Amino acid sequence: MKVLLGPNGDISFQEKNRQLLIKNMHERILAQVPLERLIIPIDILIMYVSSAHIGLIRYWLENNTQHTPKEMATLLFQIMIEGPFRASGLEDFLKWRE
Structure with missing residues (x-):
């Protein structure tokens, strides 16, 4: 995985992984949620989640x-479900929105 996802890795492999994540999101999550419930556009959500997954995996592999x-x-799932601020314990930072 380090060779394929590392700094000199195969970009097409990374894209295939991102596309697999997108497919799984559609099949397992988005197919069960009415799109009209979404607050942000679906394409933005999909790009954010898929890029975050690939980015964190690359970070993990590159930094040993x-x-x-x-x-x-588990960490990736927790960040995805709770959001980065809540998952990291920085939920007080979110109070600026109130």
């Missing part, structure tokens, strides 16, 4: 972090 694949998957 001590996290296991399971830990990284």
Whole structure:
């Protein structure tokens, strides 16, 4: 994975992975949620989530972090579900919106 997703990796492989994430989002999540409930455009949501996934995986591989694949998957899922500020414990930062 380091070779394929690293700085000199195969861009087409990264794009295939992003497309797989998008397909999974459509099949597992978005197919069950009425699109009219979305607050932001679906294309923006999909691009954000798929890019965040690929970006975090690349960071993990390039920086030899001590996290296991399971830990990284759990962290990524937590950030995706809770959002970056709540997942990191910075929910007080969100009060500026109130």
